[in-house]
Amino acid sequence: MRKIAAHCLMAVTALAGAAAPVSGLAEDKATGLSLELNNLARSEAGCLATFMVRNGFEQPLEKVAFEIVLFNAQGLVDRLMVLDFSPLSTGKTRVRQFDLAGADCADISRVLINDAAACDAKALPATACLDNLKTTARPEVEFGS
Template identity: 30%
Template sequence: MTTKTHLIAAFALVIPLTLAPVAASADPGRLTVELNKFEEIDSGGCRAFFLFRNQTDTSFEGFEMSLAILDGNGVIDRLLSIDAAPLPVARTTLKLFEIPDTTCANISEILLHEVSSCKPQNEDEIDCFPILDLNSRAAAALVK
């Protein structure tokens, strides 16, 4: 090998190593929405317990979701808009929402229809879908 070939080979090995930390630091973190459990309520509805785990480096002053509630047959029963803000940075937040006029046992799935607001503190609205993770510990699935 010539000296020129050695330099090119050495340079090719250095580039991936120097770029790797930059790519890792560009990860914005994750925002996890978990349907944790259901609870029947006296008025004939269902109370849903959601955990929001903000593992990003940003607090959110606005976070609203539109959810489609599917019944036991998989048919959309209703749309429900929920406001989960504020979501502080590096915290888990518990939010309870009531789903009126339906029993918990009659909810087969909850579909995240859209995120109507995702506003970081003192910044413009952003698209949160790329940083969202959904999961469920309840009998119904929570899906995108």
């Protein structure tokens, strides 16, 4: 009987340990703002940049925009622009596309988030979007701040 109880206790302990990382990941995903450079594709105007953005803050963002800098293959600044991702509901993931007129996708080596041009929510400081930003990129392009 004690042997069965010991095995049950070990199984419960193992299951609890296995569940801990999953809940930790959920908590990480639920905080801040995540921005993914999902794709760069040729368009009639130039290059279509596709982003996925997720608001993990506890309140909606009425206004969120980032000043973005594109670098060419030689590492030189190609252009500076502001991309508006507004509005963002709490916990919502959205896809935003921006047609970068005259840009050649193959020539973009880096996308720098230079600053948060706007970050408006009722209970967040203006610096919250940049301070709590997590970036990822799917194309072979350096992306982040």
